Amino acid sequence: MHFEPYPFEKLTALLEGITPNSAYSPIALTIGEPQFETPAFIQKSLAKHSEELRRYPKTAGESYLNDSMRGFVERRFGVKLKANELVSSFGTREVLFNFPQYYLFDKKEPVMAYTNPFYQIYEGSAIASRAKVIHLNLSEQNGFKPVIDEAELAGCDLVILNFPNNPTASVLSLEELGDWVKLALKHDFCLINDECYSEIYTDQKIPSLLEASLYVGNSSFKNVLVINSISKRSSAPGLRSGFIAGDGSILKGYAQYRTYVGCASPLPLQAAAAMAWADEYHVAKAREVYAENFKAAQEILGIETSDATFYVWLKVPNALEFTQRLYRDYNVKVLPGEFLAREDARGENPGIGYIRIALVEETVRTIQALERLKEALS
Structure with missing residues (x-):
């Protein structure tokens, strides 16, 4: 039974040996993991019921x-x-x-x-x-x-x-x-x-x-x-x-x-x-942050705002090369689209020529990353 390496393993291999520009703080826009605090009421409930372990x-x-x-x-x-x-x-x-x-x-x-x-x-x-x-x-x-x-x-x-x-x-x-x-x-x-x-x-x-x-x-x-x-x-x-x-x-x-x-x-x-x-309020508050992130992406990168998710599927000339250059020159990690797709029966990989950007950081940090992306694209 053979399983393909995960996209993040492929990304690690792609960036191996590259020293990122230390003038910039590292920002990873690769994984679909919200980088916000889990709401306090959820954390308190977890602690309250810990004796049930x-x-x-x-x-x-x-x-x-x-x-x-x-x-x-x-x-x-x-x-x-x-x-x-x-x-x-x-x-x-x-x-x-x-x-x-x-x-x-x-x-x-x-x-x-x-x-x-x-x-x-x-x-x-x-x-x-x-x-x-x-x-x-x-x-x-x-x-x-x-x-x-x-x-x-x-x-x-x-x-x-x-x-x-x-x-x-x-x-x-x-x-x-x-x-x-x-x-x-x-x-x-x-x-x-x-x-x-x-x-x-x-x-x-x-x-x-x-x-x-x-x-x-x-x-x-x-x-x-x-x-x-x-x-x-x-x-x-x-x-x-x-x-x-x-x-x-x-x-x-x-x-x-x-x-x-x-x-x-x-x-x-x-x-x-x-x-x-059971709670919708905290979900609505998170959506506000993602909406601000998409607004920033629209203004900085000139892209259309997505209807859902926190991803930008961005078309670039050479995704592998761009991913390496973005990391080397701007200390930002993104994920090449071809790592998320496979060749179909006709030999077509629909991920080639794209990068996935996960807008999962707070807006200030997201703006910093997007501005570096814009500079790299230009």
């Missing part, structure tokens, strides 16, 4: 946490989930890796499709599942939205979308998501949308695949699942709190499978996460 947690999660997650879904998307339609998880990386292995286990020759560029765990799960992969390329030509090739997708067992998208920051409308739901029903494949960036939007709220399922009349969420996480929403990736929700008939078996995986969340983390999922 003496107890084993349930794999299924405490009822108060699952209730809080379903409350978030209802409050945010207007979707009321039944108890069997949501499974809490130890973050979403766990689910994205082991759910495909569970779901594809009994498929004789499994076929999996996912957006390209992508979060690398999709590829890892495909390798572990021995699945044939279909890349859904996101390019400037298709507006960074996956083109539906029905003949190709008809043979799929599992399709993973990621909207709002990492790294291109593109979004799908309710109607566009609805088209994917109808396709999943028509060809009987499982459709997942990774919605971890759903709460980082600049203006209009971003729709969920669950909403789209109801929109096209699929009220039982047949073949439809979404994944979401507290990491970006609450600036708390260390809480490892996420969920998978939708088709209860699929989740019933998966919930049992997870009892063997051993990924139960410690009780103090569950208590803090439940509070975070």
Whole structure:
């Protein structure tokens, strides 16, 4: 079983031997990790419940946490989930890796499709599942939205979308998501949308695949699942709190499978996460910072503001060379787009010629980095 090095490992190799300009303080705009303090009320809850470390947690999660997650879904998307339609998880990386292995286990020759560029765990799960992969390329030509090739997708067992998208920051409308739901029903494949960036939007709220399922009349969420996480929403990736929700008939078996995986969340983390999922004020305050960062990017780099996520997918002449030069001359790290994508069946890598910039710092520091980027681009 062979796994590709992670993008950050490739970046380390690319920059090896380069001495950055010490006249500038180092700034890394590479990882999608909010660089803000986790809200105080979350930290206080974690400390308050630390004595519960003496107890084993349930794999299924405490009822108060699952209730809080379903409350978030209802409050945010207007979707009321039944108890069997949501499974809490130890973050979403766990689910994205082991759910495909569970779901594809009994498929004789499994076929999996996912957006390209992508979060690398999709590829890892495909390798572990021995699945044939279909890349859904996101390019400037298709507006960074996956083109539906029905003949190709008809043979799929599992399709993973990621909207709002990492790294291109593109979004799908309710109607566009609805088209994917109808396709999943028509060809009987499982459709997942990774919605971890759903709460980082600049203006209009971003729709969920669950909403789209109801929109096209699929009220039982047949073949439809979404994944979401507290990491970006609450600036708390260390809480490892996420969920998978939708088709209860699929989740019933998966919930049992997870009892063997051993990924139960410690009780103090569950208590803090439940509070975070129930609160919207701190999320709105974080969105204000990201909006300021995008405003700065628009003014400094002359780019359009993204509808969601905290990423800028910036076109540059030679991404590898530019990344090295930016680090050497300006002490700023970014991630080449080709590290986040793969060549498809036609030999095309849609990440070539782009860099991903994560606007996850406080605005003053973000402005410093963007001004250095502008100078490097000129």
